[in-house]
Amino acid sequence: MKPLYSVAQIRDIETTALASLPPGSLMQRAGQSASELAVKLVAHRQSPQVLVLAGPGNNGGDALEVAANLGQAGIAVTVLRLAGASTPPDSARALLRARAGGVRFADALPADVDWALVVDGLFGIGLARALSGAARALACAVNEHDWPVLALDVPSGLDADTGALVGPDGVAVRAGHTITFIGDKPGLHTGQGRDYAGAVTLAGLGVELPAQAPAEAQLNEVALFARYLHPRAQNSHKGSFGNVAVIGGARGMLGAPVLAARGALLAGAGRVFVATLDRNPGLDMAQPELMFRDAAGYDPAGSTLVIGPGMGDSADALRLLHRAQGGAAPLVLDADALNLIAANPDLQLQLAQRTGATALTPHPLEAARLLGVTIAVIQGDRMAAARELAARLRCHVVLKGAGSVLARPDGMVVINPTGNPGLATAGTGDVLAGICGALLAQGWPGWEALLGAVWVHGAAADRLVAQGVGPIGLTAGELPAAARAVLNALVLEIGG
Numbered sequence: 001m002k003p004l005y006s007v008a009q010i011r012d013i014e015t016t017a018l019a020s021l022p023p024g025s026l027m028q029r030a031g032q033s034a035s036e037l038a039v040k041l042v043a044h045r046q047s048p049q050v051l052v053l054a055g056p057g058n059n060g061g062d063a064l065e066v067a068a069n070l071g072q073a074g075i076a077v078t079v080l081r082l083a084g085a086s087t088p089p090d091s092a093r094a095l096l097r098a099r100a101g102g103v104r105f106a107d108a109l110p111a112d113v114d115w116a117l118v119v120d121g122l123f124g125i126g127l128a129r130a131l132s133g134a135a136r137a138l139a140c141a142v143n144e145h146d147w148p149v150l151a152l153d154v155p156s157g158l159d160a161d162t163g164a165l166v167g168p169d170g171v172a173v174r175a176g177h178t179i180t181f182i183g184d185k186p187g188l189h190t191g192q193g194r195d196y197a198g199a200v201t202l203a204g205l206g207v208e209l210p211a212q213a214p215a216e217a218q219l220n221e222v223a224l225f226a227r228y229l230h231p232r233a234q235n236s237h238k239g240s241f242g243n244v245a246v247i248g249g250a251r252g253m254l255g256a257p258v259l260a261a262r263g264a265l266l267a268g269a270g271r272v273f274v275a276t277l278d279r280n281p282g283l284d285m286a287q288p289e290l291m292f293r294d295a296a297g298y299d300p301a302g303s304t305l306v307i308g309p310g311m312g313d314s315a316d317a318l319r320l321l322h323r324a325q326g327g328a329a330p331l332v333l334d335a336d337a338l339n340l341i342a343a344n345p346d347l348q349l350q351l352a353q354r355t356g357a358t359a360l361t362p363h364p365l366e367a368a369r370l371l372g373v374t375i376a377v378i379q380g381d382r383m384a385a386a387r388e389l390a391a392r393l394r395c396h397v398v399l400k401g402a403g404s405v406l407a408r409p410d411g412m413v414v415i416n417p418t419g420n421p422g423l424a425t426a427g428t429g430d431v432l433a434g435i436c437g438a439l440l441a442q443g444w445p446g447w448e449a450l451l452g453a454v455w456v457h458g459a460a461a462d463r464l465v466a467q468g469v470g471p472i473g474l475t476a477g478e479l480p481a482a483a484r485a486v487l488n489a490l491v492l493e494i495g496g
């Protein structure tokens, strides 16, 4: 398990640990781990110069420990310190250490130095308001250059709980690496967090994490759904892998359900139907295995349903959605289905009373409509939004976007680490809904199907980028084959 702890939880864990340790020892361990990483990050440079930004609190203390260690190791270090009204005792000790060893102190950002590394120790989990004044100017100056940045604990200015920048007009230090202490934190993995934290390293500092108390959230990983990655029996037939029916495709909107259907087919569903609201269902010449039906007369009994892609908001769409929600078949609700649900309290009630597996796959705008708030509110706390949706509608939810957040009605939250900006293009959500439908049709339980679909979909995009297909210009139509490759590789590795 890769647990993610809220700031309040980290504070509790830290308080317990500090009680049984000599003063300053956690900060020294933090400084030790971070300076070891810093040394690695500058190892390729001749005579590297390192800039250490040290804030007024204990995050600044960590930074001073790093400076002292690097100075002792013979690396040229300059410390720029933003002192506060008072210095906490551990940081004061670290300051003495830094002053005692070959560390230079500067009053302003030295001009014309090409820093091999900037260590950001301005603020950690004690950040109480938006960066302002000198701290803000420093963060902006660092971001303007392409110096490598190592953030200590949290990039300064980022909310470690939510992954949002602190303040309405907030700025944060943009780091390529973050070394985070004691426990990993959700805000480093979702929303703005992924861009600002860069690659995250956890330094546990030898602190024991509570075995009983549940973490705030956890990172998605293959282990969470691995038990459903079965190799296929020789004695299989198409009926062994279930049917998916994608319902959507109003006139002029056929691309969306076709993408979902291709996603379902290449993720292993036995048979895939496309039931369209457009009365002239066509044929996908590139994927002739897909079976097109007229949604009006189509009975989807026995199929897992993916409903919403390109469906529109007509009376027919509403009727089809009402019927789908009324049945017991596993259901993936996407796109226009979500907008209809947002606008119809009756559908919300019906959804909350369903017994079959139900997955909701909103992007931030759809989530905002469903909760009756703005996108800024959703993005301000993505975990809270996903949790609220799952609790209100009593279904499994994935709030899409950088660091997709999955939530269950019981409050469990998982943040997905796979995927990249190549997914920020039309149609990728349709493919995700289709993959999820395929896993459900193959008998995966609802929660694991959503975990698996989101992980595989992101990993498919990562695979394409590694092959040079994207992130620029990656298209949704390229995802199903990549997802198929990812799934088969996983089955070979784990189930085979």
Ligand SMILES: NC(=O)C1=CN([C@@H]2O[C@H](COP(=O)(O)OP(=O)(O)OC[C@H]3O[C@@H](n4cnc5c(N)ncnc54)[C@H](O)[C@@H]3O)[C@@H](O)[C@H]2O)[C@@H](O)CC1
Binding pocket: 014, 018, 026, 027, 030, 055, 056, 057, 058, 059, 060, 062, 084, 088, 090, 122, 123, 124, 125, 126, 127, 128, 129, 130, 131, 132, 135, 152, 153, 154, 181
């Ligand atoms: N207490 C300990 O022994 C340990 C603390 N650790 C480090 O300590 C950090 C937490 O330390 P703190 O609680 O001191 O918090 P921080 O160092 O993150 O910041 C708190 C200080 O910044 C000020 N402040 C907050 N927001 C500000 C803003 N926008 N502008 C100007 N000043 C602002 C506060 O008044 C306070 O002085 C962790 O993130 C971690 O890096 C680690 O060294 C592990 C051990």
Ligand SMILES: [K+]
Binding pocket: 059, 120, 121, 122, 123, 124, 151, 152, 153, 154, 155, 156
């Ligand atoms: K920091």
